[in-house]
Amino acid sequence: MLTVDALTKTYKTGDKALKSVSFTVPKGQVVGLIGPSGAGKSSLIRCINRLVEPSEGRVLLNDLNITGLPAGELRRARRRIGMIFQEYALVERLTVMENVLSGRLGYVGFWRSFLRQFAGDDVQNAFRLLDRVGLIDHADKRADALSGGQRQRVGIARALAQDPELLLIDEPTASLDPKTSRQIMRLIVEICEERELPAIINIHDVVLAQQFTQRIIGLKAGEIVFDGAPELLDESVLTRIYGEEDWTAMRRAAEEDDHAERDAAERMAGMI
Amino acid sequence: MPVTQTENGPAWHLRTPRARLALWAGWFALVALTVWCWQIMTKDTIWLFVMDAPQQAADIGSRMFPPRLSYIEKLLWPLWDTLNIATLGTMLGVIIATPVAFLAARNTTPSLLVARPIALFIIVASRSINSLIWALLLVSILGPGLLAGIIAIALRSIGFVGKLLYEAIEETDASQTEAIEATGASGGQVLIYGYWPQIAPAFWGISVFRWDINIRESAVLGLVGAGGLGLQLQASLNVLAWPQVTTILLVILATVVFSEWVSAKVRHAII
CATH class of the missing domain: 1.20.5 (Single alpha-helices involved in coiled-coils or other helix-helix interfaces)
Known part of the structure; x- marks a missing residue:
């Protein structure tokens, strides 16, 4: 369980990215975090594992207060929080296997990691994860040899290698095509269900968020302006979050995407 | 407007x-x-x-030709010295330059106010003094010989390698290192998993490039008594043995062509 309590972030420039944000995510719940660019979504997600240092407030993972930890213990806490990134953020010149195993770095000493001497269990687990995300045949390839969707799967496997108690996911589909986006979202949701993992997904695509998450938090200018079930997200709420826009047109475009995807799937099925 | x-x-x-x-x-x-x-x-x-001037040049040219090829026999040992000075000097320089580069790079330095200025000063100081001058100083401190040459080459290399390497470190992609940090990795692990894979091609490229330059520089270090081919060059110049000078210049040319070939091969292999 994750508790965010009155979290505030003020940057050195004086920009208030977050203004006293509070919410709780129970076990196994997948939360979609939506809001316009600059609303503070990215800051919020990075304040939770303190890649960005919060100015005020608390973050509790189960009963551990992350905001108060000194550097060494913060590293131990970070091991329990998996993170998945927008542009995948794989180490491009390392192999897929090394990237997945880098999820174990917090558990391995410096020299063992330098010499790539990971425990046998870690390696076996990495193979299992690669199999789960469908990349078992690519273990020896360099990360920069994979396609966007495949890279994001490696990113997911790396986060899971940490054996996390929470997933932070930053725009997982921003650089993927609509079909791959859906596949990646489906994979993330399935995995969270299997492992009863709570997850926070930063996401631009409102329709995708509604389709795959169980709860939506709308952020605007650093404040929560909506927190509820995806079904409750109607025109008036979207306008409150994003401002005036023709939402029905956007929905229709998304439906077309869906149709196109189904057509493509049927055509592929017919070919096989 | x-x-x-x-x-x-x-x-x-x-x-x-x-x-x-x-x-x-x-x-x-x-x-x-x-x-x-x-x-x-x-x-x-x-x-x-x-x-x-044309007559003078033609006069020296005619004395230099034909080169005294039998002299090569006496050059093999100094040539070996020269290669050793360049190689050991480059290795020593790179070993010292790497931590200096990490201290100097804005994104990896432990302190912007103390460590970074010191590292930058080391780089500038090393770069501003030619290796011939370093050798001149070191020969008077350590006495003539190979050691002075090796250290002179190393001191000059620190600045060159350090500067190019710290620029490479500053150009690394921050999201890759951020991702490694987010797994709970320690500072050292972020260095070897996040930064190192990104700068490795630059590191090897810079090192081999510097080795290539150092072969040329170490060939003349003997002029000030730091061993190698330069020592023979000076001896031959002193007695106006022009055919020997030509032979030495040919040997240096061949060595430089060889090192150029090696460095091109290595750089091709890593990128």
């Missing part, structure tokens, strides 16, 4: 009229400066000497 309004609608020029005038004045000043410098330069030239 390169866009101006005319009767026929807006017109566009790359520069404003004022900028065009300034540019023209700049070029004019440059030409004037060149003419003036030429006058100062030629004022003290003794033209009689310049006139017979």
Whole structure:
């Protein structure tokens, strides 16, 4: 369980990215975090594992207060929080296997990691994860040899290698095509269900968020302006979050995407 | 405001009229400066000497030819010394330059106010002194010999390698290192998993490039007593043994071509 309590972030420039944000995510719940660019979504997600240092407030993972930890213990806490990134953020010149195993770095000493001497269990687990995300045949390839969707799967496997108690996911589909986006979202949701993992997904695509998450938090200018079930997200709420826009047109475009995807799937099925 | 309004609608020029005038004045000043410098330069030239330069060159050229190839026998050992000075000096320089580069890079330095200025000073100090000068100093401190040459090469290499390497570190992709940090990795692990894979091609490229330069530099270090081919070169010049000088120059040329070939191969292999 994750508790965010009155979290505030003020940057050195004086920009208030977050203004006293509070919410709780129970076990196994997948939360979609939506809001316009600059609303503070990215800051919020990075304040939770303190890649960005919060100015005020608390973050509790189960009963551990992350905001108060000194550097060494913060590293131990970070091991329990998996993170998945927008542009995948794989180490491009390392192999897929090394990237997945880098999820174990917090558990391995410096020299063992330098010499790539990971425990046998870690390696076996990495193979299992690669199999789960469908990349078992690519273990020896360099990360920069994979396609966007495949890279994001490696990113997911790396986060899971940490054996996390929470997933932070930053725009997982921003650089993927609509079909791959859906596949990646489906994979993330399935995995969270299997492992009863709570997850926070930063996401631009409102329709995708509604389709795959169980709860939506709308952020605007650093404040929560909506927190509820995806079904409750109607025109008036979207306008409150994003401002005036023709939402029905956007929905229709998304439906077309869906149709196109189904057509493509049927055509592929017919070919096989 | 390169866009101006005319009767026929807006017109566009790359520069404003004022900028065009300034540019023209700049070029004019440059030409004037060149003419003036030429006058100062030629004022003290003794033209009689310049006139017979072709004869002088032809005279030395005829004495240098044919090269005394039998002399090569005596050059093999100094050549080996020269290669060793260059290789060991480069290795020592790179070993010292790598931590200095991490201290100097804005994104990896432990402190912007203390460590970074010190590292930058080391880099600048090393770069501002030619290896021949370093060798001159070291020969008077350590006495003549290979050791002075190796250390001179190393000291000069620190700045070169350090500067290029810290620029490579600053250009790394922050999201990759952020992702490694997010897994709970320690500072050292972020260095070897996040930064190192990104700078490894630059590291090997820079090292081999510097080794290539150092072969050339170590060939002349002997002029000030730091061992290697330069020592033979000086001895031959002193007794006006021009055919031997030619042989030495040919050996240096062959060595440089060889090192160039090796460094091209290595750089091709890593990128």
